[in-house]
Amino acid sequence: MKFIYSTSMNLPDDIYNKFRLFRAQGVGPVIYRKLIEKYGSADVAISEFDQLNKQYKKKLKVLPKAIIDVELENLQKMGATLLYVEDESYPVALQYIHDTPPFLTVLGDPSLLSKQQVAIVGNRNASIPAMNFTNKIASELCEKNYVVTSGLAKGIDGAAHKGALQSGGSTIAVVAGGVDHIYPPEHKSLYHEIAEQGAIVSEMPLGTVPTQNHFPRRNRIVSGLSLGTFVVEAAKKSGSLITARLAAEQGREVFAMPGSPVDHRSSGPNYLLQNGATMVQTVNDIIDNLPKALVGQVVTPQPSFDFTKVAVSDEKDNAVQSLPENVSSDVFVLSLLSSNPTPLDELIRLTGYTESQLISIISILELEGHIHREVSGFVKLL
Numbered sequence: 001m002k003f004i005y006s007t008s009m010n011l012p013d014d015i016y017n018k019f020r021l022f023r024a025q026g027v028g029p030v031i032y033r034k035l036i037e038k039y040g041s042a043d044v045a046i047s048e049f050d051q052l053n054k055q056y057k058k059k060l061k062v063l064p065k066a067i068i069d070v071e072l073e074n075l076q077k078m079g080a081t082l083l084y085v086e087d088e089s090y091p092v093a094l095q096y097i098h099d100t101p102p103f104l105t106v107l108g109d110p111s112l113l114s115k116q117q118v119a120i121v122g123n124r125n126a127s128i129p130a131m132n133f134t135n136k137i138a139s140e141l142c143e144k145n146y147v148v149t150s151g152l153a154k155g156i157d158g159a160a161h162k163g164a165l166q167s168g169g170s171t172i173a174v175v176a177g178g179v180d181h182i183y184p185p186e187h188k189s190l191y192h193e194i195a196e197q198g199a200i201v202s203e204m205p206l207g208t209v210p211t212q213n214h215f216p217r218r219n220r221i222v223s224g225l226s227l228g229t230f231v232v233e234a235a236k237k238s239g240s241l242i243t244a245r246l247a248a249e250q251g252r253e254v255f256a257m258p259g260s261p262v263d264h265r266s267s268g269p270n271y272l273l274q275n276g277a278t279m280v281q282t283v284n285d286i287i288d289n290l291p292k293a294l295v296g297q298v299v300t301p302q303p304s305f306d307f308t309k310v311a312v313s314d315e316k317d318n319a320v321q322s323l324p325e326n327v328s329s330d331v332f333v334l335s336l337l338s339s340n341p342t343p344l345d346e347l348i349r350l351t352g353y354t355e356s357q358l359i360s361i362i363s364i365l366e367l368e369g370h371i372h373r374e375v376s377g378f379v380k381l382l
Contacts, residue, residue: 011072015084017042020068022102023205024049025061028217028355029099030344030377056349071206080179081106089114096294097224097250098377101203107179108199112170117147118286119222119247121240122156122232123265130156130233130265133257135163137230140283142169149174149226151218152187152194156232156240161190164198171198172225176210176218178202183210201225213360219243220250227290228253230280234268237369241268244277253289255280329353333361334370334381341378 011019021042022032035045049060075082083090083104091113094100106113118141120134138148138160148164150157152173164171173194177183179202182191194200203221204214219242223229229247231254234240244254254277259266273279278289336342336350348358362379365371373379 013043014041016068017046018084019072019082019103020062020065021045023063023068023071025063026059026354028359029101029203031348031355032102033100034345058348059352059354074180074206075105078107078180081110083110083113091225093117093226093294094221094224097220099220100224101221104201104203105179105206106199106201108195108197109170110199112147112172112199113201113225115147115170116145116290117149117172117226118290119149119226119229119243120156120160120232121150121219121222121229121243122234123238123240124153124155124157125265126155126159126233127263127265130257130259131159134159134232135166137280137283137286138163138171139167139169141286142167142171144283144287146287147172147198149222151175151215151222152183152191152200154184154186156234158187158190161194161198165193172201173198174201174218174222174225176202176204176214178204178206178208180206181209211360213356213363215239216242216359216363217356220246223247223252224250226252227294228255228286230255230257230286231269231272231277232257233259233263233265235264236267236271238268241272242363242366244268244272251291251294253278253291255286255289329357330361330365333358334365337371337379337381339381341374341380344377344379347379 021027021035024046027035036042039045039048046062049062052058053060083106085095085100085102089110120138122130122134134156141148142164147170148160149172150160152161152175161171161173171194175183179200182188191200201221203217219239223243223246229244229252231240231244248254254272256269256272256277257280258273259269261270278285280286333347333351336347344358348355351358362371362373366373370382371379372382
């Protein structure tokens with residue numbers, strides 16, 4: 001069944017409470033899942049927020065029901081769809097990834113999310129030949145009945161969406177903010193075209209203006225929806241390369257367009273090719289190498305975050321670390337890491353940061369080459 005509700009009176013209580021839990025401040029997909037696993041239901045988890053905040057110095061805060069109801073009502077007015085992870089129309093591909101979004105909002109055709117997709121990503125300041133090649137590949141993928149998925153950014157993303165639409169095909173734009181926020185503003189007309197002929201997708205609340213920490217979350221949905229990710233032009237340290245890494249960790253194929261070694265925009269794809277990505281010269285290079293079936297994401301067993309007791313005995317080690325004066329948050333996080341992998345949950349506990357705040361810091365440190373983030377949620381120094 002498909003959930004499109006305007007008020008809490010229409011939404012089943014259990015789904016409404018789960019949606020309210022996911023929208024709570026300090027709760028992301030991983031924390032959401034752990035809370036549900038621990039307490040069995042969202043309403044019980046919410047009732048434990050005060051105790052969790054006291055015991056673990058967390059900053060969990062549930063939103064008033066009135067705010068939740070306004071979002072549901074506005075979704076209804078927009079004609080948007082709210083998909084829940086246990087809904088039969090929720091995309092199966094996303095259920096295979098480690099940090100599955102419990103809810104997605106979709107403006108447009110939600111059935112496209114369950115069709116076979118290929119993600120195309122790359123540089124915002126792409127070359128004209130790369131843009132033309134992207135447009136051509138996207139068009140040809142649609143002619144072969146694939147849906148083209150990207151992130152609505154300038155450059156390669158925009159060329160991919162336009163190529164799909166120009167061929168009469170379908171395209172999905174996964175956005176970092178709310179589905180009602182057009183970013184970048186230069187893509188206003190493209191946004192409306194996709195909403196009419198494809199789908200705009202987000203896990204974020206309506207009205208959310210994208211910030212730096214939202215884009216890595218967006219990227220794992222782009223790769224997670226798709227059978228494979230094609231990187232056209234990108235720097236070696238870029239969001240596109242993180243998307244490619246996420247795709248590989250999710251068990252999906254990674255493709256790259258070769259480029260000149262003297263063009264920094266080709267450093268990312270060339271690096272991927274050196275490390276096992278499939279080179280793309282024609283659309284068949286993609287189609288012939290897509291995985292025949294989805295596989296579960298391989299996750300290293302991770303110690304479950306215990307919300308009832310502290311696992312280690314040393315009281316000093318259990319304490320939340322305070323940010324030293326005149327020390328930036330990224331340096332602070334680095335000071336807590338070593339070459340031994342540290343669970344993300346442990347970093348959340350030690351820093352007192354919310355999951356989204358910490359992911360933002362970690363994403364920057366990863367781009368700068370200071371750390372490595374494993375798919376299991378562990379982080380270590382390089």
